[in-house]
Every structure is written in C-alpha cells, then in structure tokens.
Amino acid sequence: MITFLSLLLTGLSTGAIYALVALGIVLLFKAAEVVNFAHGSLLLLGAYVTARTWEAVGFPTAVALGVLVGALAAVIVERLLANPMRDAAPVALAIMTIGVDIVIATELNRRMGPDIVVVGHPWGGTAARLGDVAVPANRLIALLVAGALIVAFLVAFKLTDWGVAMRAAAEDRETAALLGVRLSRVTTLSWILAGALAVVAGIFLAGSPTPGLSPAVGVIALRALPAAILGGLDSTTGALVGGLVVGVAESLAAGYQDQLSFLGRGFGDVVPYVVMIAVLLVRPAGLFGTREVGRV
Amino acid sequence: MLIVRDVDVSYQGAVAALRGVSLSVPAGGIVALVGNNGAGKSSLLRAVSRNLRRHRGEITGGAVTFDGEPLRDPGDCVRRGLIQVPEGRRIFGRLTVEENLRLAAHGAGKKLVPDRVYDLFPVLAERRRQPGLLLSGGEQQMLALGRALVAGPRLLMLDEPSLGLAPQVVARIVTVLREINADGVALLLVEQNAALALSLAQHAYVLELGRVSLEGPAEKLRDDPDVRRLYLGATAVAT
Amino acid sequence: MYRRILLGLGVVLLLVLPYYVGQFWLRLGFSVAAAGIGAIGLTILTGTAGQLSLAHAFFLGVGAVTYCALAGTDADLVSLGWPPLVAALAGVLLAGLAGLAFSPVAARLRHIYLGIASIGLVVIGQHVLNTAAPLTGGFNGRLTPGIVSDAKVSIGGVPFGAYEKQWYVGFAFLALAALLARNLVRGRVGRAFVLLRDSEPAASSVGIAVQRYKALAFVVSSMYAGLAGVLYAVAIGSVAPSSFALDVSVLYLVMVVIGGLGSVAGAVAGAAAVTALPVLLQEYAGYLPFLAEPGSGGVTASHAARFVFGVAVIAVVLTRSGALHRFRPSALGSRS
Numbered sequence: 001m002i003t004f005l006s007l008l009l010t011g012l013s014t015g016a017i018y019a020l021v022a023l024g025i026v027l028l029f030k031a032a033e034v035v036n037f038a039h040g041s042l043l044l045l046g047a048y049v050t051a052r053t054w055e056a057v058g059f060p061t062a063v064a065l066g067v068l069v070g071a072l073a074a075v076i077v078e079r080l081l082a083n084p085m086r087d088a089a090p091v092a093l094a095i096m097t098i099g100v101d102i103v104i105a106t107e108l109n110r111r112m113g114p115d116i117v118v119v120g121h122p123w124g125g126t127a128a129r130l131g132d133v134a135v136p137a138n139r140l141i142a143l144l145v146a147g148a149l150i151v152a153f154l155v156a157f158k159l160t161d162w163g164v165a166m167r168a169a170a171e172d173r174e175t176a177a178l179l180g181v182r183l184s185r186v187t188t189l190s191w192i193l194a195g196a197l198a199v200v201a202g203i204f205l206a207g208s209p210t211p212g213l214s215p216a217v218g219v220i221a222l223r224a225l226p227a228a229i230l231g232g233l234d235s236t237t238g239a240l241v242g243g244l245v246v247g248v249a250e251s252l253a254a255g256y257q258d259q260l261s262f263l264g265r266g267f268g269d270v271v272p273y274v275v276m277i278a279v280l281l282v283r284p285a286g287l288f289g290t291r292e293v294g295r296v
Numbered sequence: 297m298l299i300v301r302d303v304d305v306s307y308q309g310a311v312a313a314l315r316g317v318s319l320s321v322p323a324g325g326i327v328a329l330v331g332n333n334g335a336g337k338s339s340l341l342r343a344v345s346r347n348l349r350r351h352r353g354e355i356t357g358g359a360v361t362f363d364g365e366p367l368r369d370p371g372d373c374v375r376r377g378l379i380q381v382p383e384g385r386r387i388f389g390r391l392t393v394e395e396n397l398r399l400a401a402h403g404a405g406k407k408l409v410p411d412r413v414y415d416l417f418p419v420l421a422e423r424r425r426q427p428g429l430l431l432s433g434g435e436q437q438m439l440a441l442g443r444a445l446v447a448g449p450r451l452l453m454l455d456e457p458s459l460g461l462a463p464q465v466v467a468r469i470v471t472v473l474r475e476i477n478a479d480g481v482a483l484l485l486v487e488q489n490a491a492l493a494l495s496l497a498q499h500a501y502v503l504e505l506g507r508v509s510l511e512g513p514a515e516k517l518r519d520d521p522d523v524r525r526l527y528l529g530a531t532a533v534a535t
Numbered sequence: 536m537y538r539r540i541l542l543g544l545g546v547v548l549l550l551v552l553p554y555y556v557g558q559f560w561l562r563l564g565f566s567v568a569a570a571g572i573g574a575i576g577l578t579i580l581t582g583t584a585g586q587l588s589l590a591h592a593f594f595l596g597v598g599a600v601t602y603c604a605l606a607g608t609d610a611d612l613v614s615l616g617w618p619p620l621v622a623a624l625a626g627v628l629l630a631g632l633a634g635l636a637f638s639p640v641a642a643r644l645r646h647i648y649l650g651i652a653s654i655g656l657v658v659i660g661q662h663v664l665n666t667a668a669p670l671t672g673g674f675n676g677r678l679t680p681g682i683v684s685d686a687k688v689s690i691g692g693v694p695f696g697a698y699e700k701q702w703y704v705g706f707a708f709l710a711l712a713a714l715l716a717r718n719l720v721r722g723r724v725g726r727a728f729v730l731l732r733d734s735e736p737a738a739s740s741v742g743i744a745v746q747r748y749k750a751l752a753f754v755v756s757s758m759y760a761g762l763a764g765v766l767y768a769v770a771i772g773s774v775a776p777s778s779f780a781l782d783v784s785v786l787y788l789v790m791v792v793i794g795g796l797g798s799v800a801g802a803v804a805g806a807a808a809v810t811a812l813p814v815l816l817q818e819y820a821g822y823l824p825f826l827a828e829p830g831s832g833g834v835t836a837s838h839a840a841r842f843v844f845g846v847a848v849i850a851v852v853l854t855r856s857g858a859l860h861r862f863r864p865s866a867l868g869s870r871s
Binding site for chain 3 (some may be wrong): 022044081084085088090091092094095098099101102103107109110111113162193194222225226228233263264265266267269270273274277280281284285
C-alpha cells in the first residue's frame with residue numbers, strides 16, 4: 001500500500017509536469033492550429049540556459065533566464081516561421097516545426113555532448129516524507145508549482161480578456177477578427193506562454209530522480225504529446241487529464257515492473273503511448289476533444 | 297461617411313465578383329443593399345471590412361474610404377466604429393452570452409458596459425451566463441446585435457439580419473434597428489428580404505451579378521416595376 | 536522522348552558504374568537505394584494519400600529483423616538459414632502485415648492525430664525489439680546476413696565481390712519499387728488516394744471506401760519500408776533496436792519533404808541527399824575547414840548535415856506552403 005501511494009504521488013507529480021507541457025501544446029493548437037513538434041526542444045533549450053547559468057547568477061535568476069529564453073525562442077519561431085505560413089495546412093505547419101526541432105536539438109546535442117548537465121536546484125536530491133511515503137523533494141515541489149501554474153492558467157483562460165479572445169479565436173477565427181480581436185497578438189501570447197510553461201516543466205524534469213539535463217530529457221518531454229492527444233488536442237481539460245493519466249500510468253508500470261516482467265523491462269517508458277493508442281481506438285478525437293477539430 | 301468607389305473584387309485572381317461598384321452611406325442614414333444570392337453582397341461587405349484575404353480574394357480596383365480615410369484591416373474598422381453583424385449571426389457557441397459581449401467590447405478597445413444591450417433585450421440578461429449554443433435563432437440575432445452595440449458603432453453593417461427568423465422576432469429586430477438609428481448610428485442593411493430593407497431605408501442599391509443595376513430613394517425603388525417583379529414578388533407589398 | 540533517352544543513359548551509367556568506381560561509392564549507392572525504396576513508400580502515404588506518418592522506422596525494423604532471423608546463421612539467436620532473397624520477401628510481407636495490424640488505428644485517425652499516434656508505434660516497437668532479444672539480439676543487436684554470396688566472380692576481366700553484386704541487387708530493387716509506385720500513383724488506386732487526401736467526405740461521396748483505402752495506403756507504405764529495412768540492415772552490416780528509433784522516421788520525412796511530397800523521383804533524390812550528405816561531409820572533412828572532429832565539441836559532419844536537413848525542411852515548407860494547401864480538407868472550406 002505504501003509502495004502504491006508513493007508510486008501514485010510520483011505519478012501525479014510527473015503527470016503535473018507533463019500537463020504543463022501538454023497545456024502549451026494544446027494552447028498552440030487552439031491558437032494557431034500548430035502541433036508543435038519542437039516543443040521538446042524549446043523545453044530543453046530553456047532548461048539548458050538555466051543549467052549553464054545558475055552557478056554564475058544563482059538559481060532563481062537562472063530560472064528566470066531559462067524561462068525568458070524559452071519564451072523568446074517560441075516567439076521567434078512564431079514571428080519568423082509560423083506566422084508567415086499561418087494560412088497553410090496544419091500538417092505543413094507541423095512539418096515546419098519538425099524542421100525547427102532538428103535544428104535546435106542538433107545544436108543542443110552538440111553543446112551537451114554525452115555529458116549530463118546539472119541544474120542546481122537548491123533542494124537537490126533530498127527526499128520529502130509524507131507519513132510513510134517518501135518522494136524526491138523535487139517532485140513534490142514540481143507538483144505544487146505545476147498545480148499553482150495550472151490553476152493560474154485556467155483562471156486566466158476563464159476570466160481575462162486574453163482568455164476570452166483565445167477561446168473565441170479557437171472557435172471561429174474569422175468572426176473573432178471581424179469583432180476586432182487582434183489574432184496575431186493572441187497567437188504570440190500563446191507561444192510565449194507555451195514556451196515558458198515548457199521550460200518550467202523542463203527544469204523540474206531535469207531534477208531528482210533524474211540525474212540532470214541531457215538530450216534524454218527531451219525524449220521524456222515528448223511524452224506530453226500522447227498526453228495532449230489522448231486528452232484531445234483542442235481541450236485544456238484534456239491536457240490536464242491526459243498529463244495525469246500518462247504520469248500515473250507510467251509510474252505504476254515502472255513501480256510494478258517485476259510483476260509486469262512479461263511485458264519486458266522498461267515498460268513504463270512505453271505506457272504513455274500504449275494508453276494513447278488505446279484511447280484513440282475508442283475515441284479518435286481524444287477524451288475531451290471535439291469532433292470537428294478531430295477532423296482537421 | 298462610408299464611400300465605396302468603383303470597386304472591383306476578384307477571387308483567386310480569376311473570378312470577378314464585383315465590377316465597378318459604387319455606393320455611399322451618409323452619417324446617420326439608412327441604406328439598403330438588395331440582391332439575390334450570389335449577386336456579390338457578401339463580397340462587398342468583405343471588401344469594406346478588409347476581410348477578403350481570408351477568402352482568397354482581393355480588391356483589384358477602386359477604393360473604399362470611411363470618414364475620408366482608407367480602412368486598413370477588420371480591427372481598424374471596428375475601432376473606428378464601422379461594425380459588422382455577420383450573416384448567420386456567428387455567435388461563439390462555447391462562450392457565454394456575456395463573454396460574447398465582452399469579446400466584442402474588447403475587440404473595439406472598450407470596457408464592457410452591457411446595460412444598454414440588456415435593456416433592449418431582457419432575455420439576454422436572463423441568459424447572460426449560458427453558452428451561446430443554447431440560444432434560439434432569434435436570441436442569437438439579438439446577441440449578434442448586442443455585440444455590435446457594445447463596440448460603440450457609428451455605422452452598422454447588417455448582413456441578412458432577418459434570415460430564418462420568425463416574423464415577431466423580425467419585428468422586434470426592426471424596432472431596435474430604428475431605435476439605434478435614432479441615436480445617430482448609420483445603417484447599411486444587406487438583405488434578400490427586399491420588402492423589409494426598402495421599408496427601413498432612405499436610399500437603396502440593387503446588386504445584380506456583381507454590378508449596381510439600380511439605385512435611388514427607397515420609396516422610388518419600391519414603386520419600380522422591375523423591383524416589384526423581381527424582389528418584392530407579385531403580392532408582397534412593403535409595409 | 537527526350538526524357539526516355541535521358542533515363543536510358545542513366546540506367547546504363549548505373550549498370551556500368553561498378554566497373555569504374557570503388558567500394559566507397561558502391562556501398563553509398565546501395566544505402567541510397569535502400570533509403571530510396573523507403574522514401575518512395577512514405578511519399579505514397581504522406582504525399583499522395585495525405586497521411587502524415589512517423590512510423591516508418593518501425594516498419595523498417597520489422598523488415599530488417601525478419602530478414603536477419605530468417606536468413607541468419609547465428610547459433611545464439613533465432614536463425615533459420617533461409618535463402619536471403621526469400622527471407623527478404625518475407626521481411627516485406629511481415630512489414631505489410633504489421634502495417635495491416637496498425638491500420639485500424641491508421642484508418643480512423645487523420646493527419647496530425649495519425650502523425651502523433653504513429654510516434655507511439657515507433658516507441659512501442661523499440662520496446663518490443665529490445666525485449667525480443669532472441670530474435671533481435673536485444674540491446675547489442677545482431678549481424679546482418681549478406682544478401683549476396685561473398686564468392687568472387689570475374690566478369691569482363693573485373694573481379695566482382697559482394698559489394699559489386701550487392702549494388703546490382705539494390706539497384707534492381709529500387710527500379711522495381713519505383714516502377715510499381717509510379718503505376719500505382721498514376722492508376723485508379725492513386726487517384727483514390729489523392730481524392731481522399733483532398734477531402735474525405737468528397738471521396739466517400741463518389742463511392743471510395745475511405746477506411747479501406749487509407750488502410751491500403753498504410754500497408755503499401757509499410758511494405759516499402761520493410762524492403763528498405765532489409766536493405767538498410769544489409770548496408771550497415773548489423774542492426775540493433777536503436778537503428779530504428781524515431782530519428783530514422785524523421786529523416787525519412789525529411790527525404791520526402793525536400794523531394795517534394797508525392798513525387799516518386801523526388802523521394803529518391805531526397806533519399807540520396809539525406810543519405811549521402813553526412814557520409815560525404817565526413818569523407819571530405821579534411822577539405823572542409825569549418826568541420827570539427829567528433830567529440831571535440833565543434834560542428835562535426837553529422838551536425839552539419841542535420842543543420843542542413845532542418846533548414847532545408849523549413850525552407851521547403853515555407854516556400855511551398857501554397858502547394859501544401861492540398862492537405863486542407865476542402866470540405867471544411869477555406870480557413871476561417
């Protein structure tokens with residue numbers, strides 16, 4: 001039972017991190033019909049900046065720098081590439097982001113080499129105890145921070161002018177434009193937010209129990225894609241639920257891998273994709289996705 | 297106030313939708329634009345609100361000015377008080393009634409003051425927290441009008457405001473349109489329902505196959521034998 | 536007519552090539568043929584039928600592993616010692632079967648959704664290959680049995696070894712694959728693919744069984760990938776699960792995108808570019824002062840090639856996004 005609780009908690013915290021990334025992916029899809037395959041690279045880029053600067057400027061400033069660079073890179077991609085081809089088909093946009101991903105990932109791979117770069121979290125590798133359940137402090141903090149960010153995001157999405165404009169644009173871009181909504185501003189802000197959220201997620205992903213930042217973190221971040229799609233690419237609720245489902249399923253599969261040994265070692269890493277395909281078989285537009293958007 | 301001069305519009309560089317169309321709406325006036333489906337009414341509205349690119353069309357000749365200045369983009373139109381009520385209402389179904397209004401005010405760079413709209417259409421006040429997709433057709437048209445009002449219009453362009461609505465609802469809309477006009481807001485009424493349009497307007501244009509085939513004072517057009525035959529039907533007589 | 540003469544000259548040139556060039560070029564040529572076959576398969580699926588797929592690496596893996604196990608003679612692993620060409624054929628068929636097994640998912644999903652779901656296939660495939668160690672050799676992989684015998688023969692006074700013979704096998708397969716693809720794309724099936732790419736509702740309204748044709752496109756493309764996998768395994772001499780990672784799928788997508796989606800000749804050209812660039816940069820690194828040694832932290836030949844690929848994809852999509860409009864289902868009207 002204690003194992004189960006600790007696995008559940010780990011899963012929830014991983015899931016909250018995935019949800020941050022998935023939220024960004026969903027946001028970009030709603031705002032601009034872009035499925036951003038470069039999201040993992042943006043995440044890695046920001047976390048890399050934090051990892052390279054914390055010794056010089058201290059952790060909090062380094063986090064701010066990383067988030068800033070991630071958001072900036074997202075805006076550059078948007079202004080320079082996504083915006084000029086905003087009338088192109090979603091598949092063309094997605095292929096463009098694959099090109100961006102190749103470029104950023106290659107440069108980061110080159111800079112990191114085979115090394116693991118440590119992100120200097122002040123809490124390091126300490127474990128936090130909740131009763132008899134022990135989890136890395138990093139994961140507990142991730143859960144809290146991600147939870148707070150998600151709540152803040154949802155409140156903004158529900159209550160601010162930006163949130164209303166964003167939802168309107170996702171539903172009917174032409175009418176939104178005719179009402180005077182500045183679509184390009186809404187879209188740019190979405191890229192900024194998506195980039196920033198991804199970097200925060202990346203900084204936590206590179207912490208305990210993960211030894212540090214390496215290109216492998218980008219691979220882990222890629223699991224936010226199945227999370228986003230199993231929830232429904234156009235649903236913020238879907239991103240949250242999808243993130244948590246993927247995180248918990250992965251954690252349980254990894255924790256009980258001795259009992260699941262017939263599925264092979266490391267099955268936990270595959271679980272997000274198995275769950276995704278299973279869900280898509282039943283609901284091709286994801287759990288909370290709408291049919292119309294599922295047909296894009 | 298709004299002047300359209302010799303405008304040509306074509307789609308994908310080929311199909312000519314409008315040819316040499318001229319039209320003007322004076323401040324505070326009501327102008328009707330009558331024509332059958334495919335006559336080019338939507339193209340004209342798109343040309344005015346700079347919304348052609350999205351439909352792969354462009355203005356290939358002529359000019360549109362508002363207060364003597366050209367219009368740059370849909371946002372520019374809205375912020376200068378040229379507001380369009382689109383055909384088919386185009387309510388945001390997943391946004392609540394109040395969010396629809398709020399979006400329109402925000403788009404025009406204004407703070408939302410919904411009181412006037414709720415006074416005109418009390419049913420919208422009752423349903424302010426409901427999503428738009430739960431509204432009836434008539435209520436959606438009211439909301440579409442409400443959206444235009446909170447944007448602070450000086451000229452309202454209405455695209456088929458009576459389409460598919462019950463007669464009582466149309467009557468209510470007409471009353472409200474007269475009230476709005478009495479406040480000094482000019483109206484450009486684009487209608488297939490010529491009887492309705494000509495009864496409201498002071499001046500009217502008839503659009504046929506992308507050209508203005510007829511124009512003049514509305515009462516004169518009402519008595520025109522061709523207009524009576526083609527647009528008012530044999531029995532329909534304007535009220 | 537002019538085209539025919541050019542094509543004929545090209546064929547003759549390729550046929551006599553082994554008489555004039557050395558091993559390096561023959562091996563590279565064989566790799567290009569392997570990649571070209573795979574790229575043709577993907578361009579049919581993504582270009583002609585409009586289905587974005589990143590699952591190609593998985594089907595390459597199925598073909599390669601099937602071939603290795605059936606033709607292999609490795610005593611520690613499952614090895615049946617079949618004749619290589621029979622094993623290769625089995626690899627193609629099994630890859631097609633794997634495609635058929637995934638087609639219920641593939642046929643239901645569209646465009647972007649399929650693109651992401653297909654990543655899942657690659658990740659799951661990696662896991663399966665790693666787990667099925669008796670078949671694949673697990674993490675360390677296994678040696679690929681040759682597709683031709685090593686025995687040297689002499690033709691016209693020139694000794695022909697494995698690489699020369701292999702060249703002809705690869706070339707013959709590529710020619711066959713291209714010919715079949717061309718006929719498929721230009722025929723009834725190809726027209727159905729194009730219709731359902733442009734608009735599924737429109738396609739189904741003229742009586743095209745949408746799901747069946749989408750599944751068919753997927754199966755055809757996986758069979759091409761299966762053959763590409765067999766030849767790829769032969770080309771690199773040994774395969775491990777990591778030889779079929781997501782990265783491989785991405786490179787195939789690069790090939791068909793820079794080759795112009797839907798074009799068979801373009802796919803082969805794209806395959807040649809993507810396969811040859813890193814090899815050539817590496818080979819001539821001595822003459823290219825901006826390239827650094829691997830491990831030095833500088834830009835190596837492989838980094839440089841990847842930068843070129845990424846930028847090329849972006850450039851092609853940006854300049855040709857008009858052509859890519861065709862992905863938009865016209866039934867949904869213009870973008871609103």
